[in-house]
Amino acid sequence: MIEVPDEARRRLVVRFGPGATDWLDELPALVGTLARRWGLQIDGPVLSGNSAIVLPADRGVLKLHPDGGIAADEAAALAHWSAASTVVDLLEHDEGALLLARVRPGTAVPTALGTDPAVLPALVDLWTTPGAPDVPPLVDRVAFWHEKVREHLDDERVRGVIPPEVLDRGAGEAEVLAARPGHEGLVHGDLHAGNLLTGPAGAVVVDPRPCRGDRTFDLVDPVLVEGRPERVVPELARRLDGLDPDLLHAWCRALAPANAIAALRTDPGSARTAALVALALRD
Incomplete structure (x- = not known):
């Protein structure tokens, strides 16, 4: 069962309009379909940003966009950068959905980004x-x-x-x-x-x-x-x-x-x- 926090719902409706409500209602079925197709086991709670729902899985991170165009652009960019080890790997892509490699430990870089030797x-x-x-x-x-x-x-x-x-x-x-x-x-x-x-x-x-x-x-x-x-x-x-x-x-x-x-x-x-x-x- 996929439970989307109320704040995540609110942000997506603000960002994409009332149509996001229908998409959110259909999300559990969509996740089930993708999990079967890509051989995934969802293993963590729903995370979210301002334009997507993110779910940790055993094979990576499942990212779902209400706007398929945003997902397609992201997939195109990640494929373009596929030779760069400093860019997250795109494992699978379908309309509105991306499966990304999990970055570990995956915490945000905390220092002065422009001169950090790690960045x-x-x-x-x-x-x-x-x-x-x-x-x-x-x-x-x-x-x-x-x-x-x-x-x-x-x-x-x-x-x-x-x-x-x-x-x-x-x-x-x-x-x-x-x-x-x-x-x-x-x-x-x-x-x-x-x-x-x-x-x-x-x-x-x-x-x-x-x-x-x-x-x-x-x-x-x-x-x-x-x-x-x-x-x-x-x-x-x-x-x-x-x-x-x-x-x-x-x-x-x-x-x-x-x-x-x-x-x-x-x-x-x-x-x-x-x-x-x-x-x-x-x-």
Whole structure:
């Protein structure tokens, strides 16, 4: 019996609309079908993110999306990166469902991502893998993210700190950057600390929201994990051949307002949040 926690249901309905309720009601039957087809034994409780239900199984991790297009894009990206040991392995894929290798111990990487020697090989692999499958353009991902962030401008922790015009300015700058030529290829699209897990030999990348465009975008979260890009960009420039430090700084400035809003909602009193707010409010 698959029991989806109420909070997971709420997040999926908010993300995908009322149609997600029907999908959730049919989920136990879907899991049973996939378990028989792929020879799985579900061995843990339901986990969830903002756009998927995740179930641990004996052969790996079963990930199910209400939107089959999201799953298809993720599968295409993971297949594209299949030669990279720093990216989670895709074992099976069907419409709306992925079976992924389990990453052990699988805890989130806790340190300064841009310079962590355990993380740098993953950044190098994403940076150097040529080409890209047919996934949406980066400009669409940038617009979607700012649209979601805009919903939180009235949060009491954000209101009066990041004005709407500051987010608008950053969104406009990011749209211009996404449309211009950069280090073209497959972009992970959501490379924050929670999507870099500790594996036996270093960090393993999971949960892409893939798009095509300037891979410099993927470096922003690793750089801004401390809120001070000037500390991290020079080291990345030494390690990533072809990285344009000025372009990376421009991406950090453009995305700082959205990052600051997220930080104000989750960690309002930290030094990192203060640094992100200062970067967002620059003249």
